[in-house]
Amino acid sequence: MLISELVHQIEHYEIRNFKEDFEIKSIAYHSKKATLNSIYVAIKGFITDGHKYIEDALNNGAKAAIVEEFVDVNIMQIKVKDSRRALSLISDIFYNSPTKKMKVIGITATNGKTTTSFLVETILRNTDIKTGLIGSVMNKIGDKIEIAELTTPESLDLQEKFYNMHKNNIDTCVMEVSSSALELNRVADVDYDIVSFANLAREHIDQHGSFKNYWMAKSSLIKNVKEEAVAILNIDYDMISSLKYNTRADVITFSINGNKADVSCKNIELVGGRAKFRVIIDEDIKFKNVNIGKDEFDVELNIPGYHSIENAMASICIALAFGVEKEIIIKTLKEFKGVERRFEFIYEGDYIIIDDHFANLKNINSTLESISYMDKNKFHIVYAIRGNRGPTVNRENAKALISWKDKLGIEKIIATRSVGNVTKKDEVKPIEEEVFREEILNAGIPLEIHDTLYDAIKKAIDEVQKGDIILLAGCQGMDMGAKIALDIISKKEIGIDKEKLFDPIKRRITEIDRIM
Structure with missing residues (x-):
């Protein structure tokens, strides 16, 4: 892609030092990773300001920089309102929008994101779907596993992972979506097909500044998802329940506390620390891309803990919305051994x-x-x-x-x-x-x-x-x-x-x- 073509696709204020058109070879947000004919994105971080390292990026081969303020360096500079937002957009463009070519499931919650994502990925894999996984413990592309550095990677790294998944014929990616990623626009250009919000509590207040800001970040996953998507909401939390009226997506609700929901559970028992319960689907659930029939079935969890019921119910709803047969769901829940260091x-x-x-x-x-x-x-x-x-x-x-x-x-x-x-x-x-x-x-x-x-x-x-x-x-x-x-x-x-x-x-x- 030529730099002139990219500039036309991003919202910008002004361009300085444009000399000649060139083919973009790579994108970097760290000056040491800039190479010949790359674009360097200067981000104002919590510890340092990337604008200080534009000259270093130039010396390493960068030919253009995306900035929030112009600096006295002889390099093409594209001034934008928000460098992080721009990084997400140009990363998606550079990798040719890989999430539009696969199914993506985004899972958020204060607790249980990791367990739920592992559980959903295991259920889908048991249906012979080729899966990818992105989260706080590891990132997985088919059989290749790497240790995770962030719950949700920076947008450039994230889009590269999606690109590699698509290149390796991965059908579906299951990913944890952190409040940080949402607030910092790391996932702004991810095309989600199913999103889930399973619980909410006070967390990361020091990072977000207030619970209100934390909620605004978390809830944006549901509020901003596309119209064709499905949103899974735990209505046992009033704030999460309110999102039924603040999303374009089709909504499936669930409850473990006896609230009126599309999917609920009863007869909860804890035997040896592990839960058994009955799943109730009161009525048929039919949307454009979803067809779940009225049903009841019993579930036994291999993973311990009362809180595992919440994770299991979110996973059941996601799997049902994806079209997985209940027999596979039941079998996986009974065999799933859990995630390290989660009860x-x-x-x-x-x-x-x-x-x-x-x-x-x-x-x-x-x-x-x-x-x-x-x-x-x-x-x-x-x-x-x-x-x-x-x-x-x-x-x-x-x-x-x-x-x-x-x-x-x-x-x-x-x-x-x-x-x-x-x-x-x-x-x-x-x-x-x-x-x-x-x-x-x-x-x-x-x-x-x-x-x-x-x-x-x-x-x-x-x-x-x-x-x-x-x-x-x-x-x-x-x-x-x-x-x-x-x-x-x-x-x-x-x-x-x-x-x-x-x-x-x-x-x-x-x-x-x-x-x-």
Whole structure:
């Protein structure tokens, strides 16, 4: 594509230093990735301003720059209102709009995006559909897997992944859509066929500035989707339910709390931490591209946790809207083993160890609620204090733990700074530890804080008794917790089958240190 052809397709204010037309060879938003005849997009980021590196991009071969303000560099400059928005558009154009040539399913929620996307991708794969997956754990193009750096990649990288999917004959991509991606226009030019919004809670307030801004970002996925799309909405949340009247898409609603919805569930049981329930489709659901008949069927989940019902119901609705037979859905739900660090049972012997990423208040409360339904003797928690999240998040997390003190019989909290198991960025600051300590001790709960993850987990395993539950709780600081716990058990339990013991973490993406 010629630069003159591209300029005509993007909204711009003014062009300076145009010398000659040229064929665009690549796009870069990092100056070091600029090459001969590339366009460099200068983005004002949270840490630095890409406009500072336009000359570096020029020296690396860039022949034009998209800017929000002109700079004193002898390179063709195209001034736009929003460089991020422009990056999304030109990336889509450069890769010839790949999402218009395949089916794309976009999944958003405060919690459960990862589990739901993995579950939907597995259901579709079980129908012999060639699938791609984009999310916070990994990106997958057919059988090729790479570790994810962002929940939703930057728009240029995202469109390149879509292009490679289409080139490899991928029929459908299932992707997590984060609030950051929506706010920063990373997905502005993705052509979604099905979108889902399964739950909503306070999260990322520090990033978005307010809950209102967070909601505006999240809800834009539903509000801006095309008329031919289908939107799956959980009407147990009033704000999500209101989107029925604020989208051009056809809407399928679901509920797990008995609200009147297109798809609902009843007879919920939790057996050994895993749910059984009956799915009810009260009436035929017919749209231009959807035909779901009135029906009832029973579902058993292999993944544990009460909150898994919500993820399963969103997945069921997406699969039904996609035209998947209920028998395949039922079979997949019964066999699906879950996603790493999402209420994951990593050890089930005389006692149970559960690993959970404990990402935000809703996640914390959902996890602890699920444990409250489980049969147990004593409950032990090993908590990785959240580094790089500030005092507010750590105070809120401490209060959430305290609120379950009586119901779960929390007698002590073992916490860790995870020294040696987190990057410098995620190290726990003194103020973060201080507010957590203050809240827990003021609630009258004994607290032990260990430097290392190993010492904290070993303490819990040394104290555990038959019939107890240990919860390994935390985000980056607990990523290696499961492996450490199983290493400790392998040395403590003489004669244990180590092959079987380590089976739960063998396929973990966090164990992969290179692209497969």
